Amino acid sequence: MKNILITLVGSLLLLQSCSNHQEKEEQTVLPKGSVTGTLPKANGKPGQVLVSVENDVWESAGIKPIFDTIFSTPAKGPYIYQESILDFIQEDPSVINANRKKHRNFIRIILEKESNLSATEVQIKKNNFAKGQLYIQIRDSEINRLVNFLNKELLTYVLLIDEEETDRLVNKYNKNPHLLFKETAEKRFGISISIPQSAKFKADLNTVIYALDKSADEVTKDNPKTGAKGGTYWSQRGILVWSTPYEGEQSMNGETIMTVRDSVLKEYVKGTEKGSYMTTEYFPTHKPVLQHINVDGNKAVKIEGLWKQAGNPAAIGGGPFVQYSIKHPTRQTIVHIQAHIFAPRFDKREYIRQIRAILKTVKIFD
Numbered sequence: 001m002k003n004i005l006i007t008l009v010g011s012l013l014l015l016q017s018c019s020n021h022q023e024k025e026e027q028t029v030l031p032k033g034s035v036t037g038t039l040p041k042a043n044g045k046p047g048q049v050l051v052s053v054e055n056d057v058w059e060s061a062g063i064k065p066i067f068d069t070i071f072s073t074p075a076k077g078p079y080i081y082q083e084s085i086l087d088f089i090q091e092d093p094s095v096i097n098a099n100r101k102k103h104r105n106f107i108r109i110i111l112e113k114e115s116n117l118s119a120t121e122v123q124i125k126k127n128n129f130a131k132g133q134l135y136i137q138i139r140d141s142e143i144n145r146l147v148n149f150l151n152k153e154l155l156t157y158v159l160l161i162d163e164e165e166t167d168r169l170v171n172k173y174n175k176n177p178h179l180l181f182k183e184t185a186e187k188r189f190g191i192s193i194s195i196p197q198s199a200k201f202k203a204d205l206n207t208v209i210y211a212l213d214k215s216a217d218e219v220t221k222d223n224p225k226t227g228a229k230g231g232t233y234w235s236q237r238g239i240l241v242w243s244t245p246y247e248g249e250q251s252m253n254g255e256t257i258m259t260v261r262d263s264v265l266k267e268y269v270k271g272t273e274k275g276s277y278m279t280t281e282y283f284p285t286h287k288p289v290l291q292h293i294n295v296d297g298n299k300a301v302k303i304e305g306l307w308k309q310a311g312n313p314a315a316i317g318g319g320p321f322v323q324y325s326i327k328h329p330t331r332q333t334i335v336h337i338q339a340h341i342f343a344p345r346f347d348k349r350e351y352i353r354q355i356r357a358i359l360k361t362v363k364i365f366d
Contacts, residue, residue: 042132044103046165047350049088049158052096053109061143063109063150064090070154075349077356078304078320080286083349085162102130104168105161109146110139117141120149124160134164169357177361184209185241186365189335190328194361195239208242208268217346235343237355240269243333251334254290257301257325261336265307276315278340281306293324296364300326307340320348322355330366337362 044050051058051067058064073085091100093108106129120140128135136157140146177194184204185193199213214236221230242264250256262279269278280288288305303323309315321340328335339355341348 039127039129039131040102042102042104042130043099044105045087046104046168047086047353048103049086049105049107049161050096050100050103051088051090051107051109052093053090054111055092057109057111057143058090058092061111062147066147066150066154070158073155073158075352077349077352078286078289078306078322079348079352080306080318080320083347086158086165102133104130104133105164106133106135107157108135108137109150110137111141111143111146112139113141115139115141120145122157124157132168134161136161166353166357166360169354170360173358173361178211181209181211181239189241189243189333190331190365191241191326191335191337192361192363192365193239193241193337193358195358196237199237199239202238203268208240208264210238210240210268213237213239217343233345235341235346235351237351237358238269238338238340238342239355239358240264240338240340241335243328243331243335246327246332246334252299252301252325252327254301254303257290257303257334257336258288261303261323261338264336265338266311271309271312271315271317273309273312273315276309276312278307279310280321281308281318295324295326295362298326298329298364300324317342317344319343320352320355322352322359324359324362326362326364329364335364 049071053063067088067090071084071086071088074082075085086105088107117140120138122139123135123137125135125137127133138146138149140149173194173196176197178197178199181195181199181201182192185191188206188209195211196213198215199211201210202212203210214234216232217235218233219230220233244251244260258280265278265280267277271277282288286306288303291302293300293302301324303321303325305321306318307321308318319341321338323336323338325334325336337359339358341351341355343351
């Protein structure tokens, strides 16, 4: 059991470190695979896991229900409708070719009866078959012990993959930031933030900077059989930064922060209908959730909730948002960074991951 315990402790430490964020946790470096030379890039959809296990083991040994249950764990976040933490697809190893082996999140389950193992063995490798891949191998010689292990520990590895997906985005944004937005935030507010290069400025004022990142996530063609019209379906991420004076601890009070937030949104984030603007949803089942955190060593409040449109009954639309309100250590200000999503056609999990990753790039400057 010694190897198993070491692996589990390492994984749990990583999860605890990530969940703290402080929201500036140090990344735990996973061991690299033994593959040498230039690796191809990992493929696969974000938030998806490829599970490689023989079909007979998957169906007859009770492993499938475990995966169904664990992967149905609700994702944390401001959702209108609950979504699962991750998705998975299962394939028999015999049909997984070289390209499929490059999947970004790969779990290999091996039942090897002839090995006569004394305990379930787990290997976690980064960059195993592909660059950017997280590979987890779970191996045992006894089916009952393997099933018991998965029942107890699979969620640990699912959370590990979930955090790895966020870290990939943080690294991506930090590697290729929107330089003008980053430099403006540094000079004006004393913070650094990495947003996608594709974002466009919507407001650049002394008190507020605001950018929108819009992408065409689905393009459909006309269907002559059904008569359905094709179209382009967009998503967009908005990033808004402003500051307010710090006048004592009451300035970090949740009610104060929300009042300021709604006044700024009303002023700077207008809707498409005349007189409409963005505001916060306070309906009892979807009230904002506030949490005191630490961002780059500084006191902060994290707010997760839903936004909606107000000011005109014809205005519709809304979606998730995440906001950091951070006490600046030298400027006697509170810096507010709000990121929101508008993606009415799509599930929200991976979009929420994107704005969380953007906020995790925040650093404070004196």
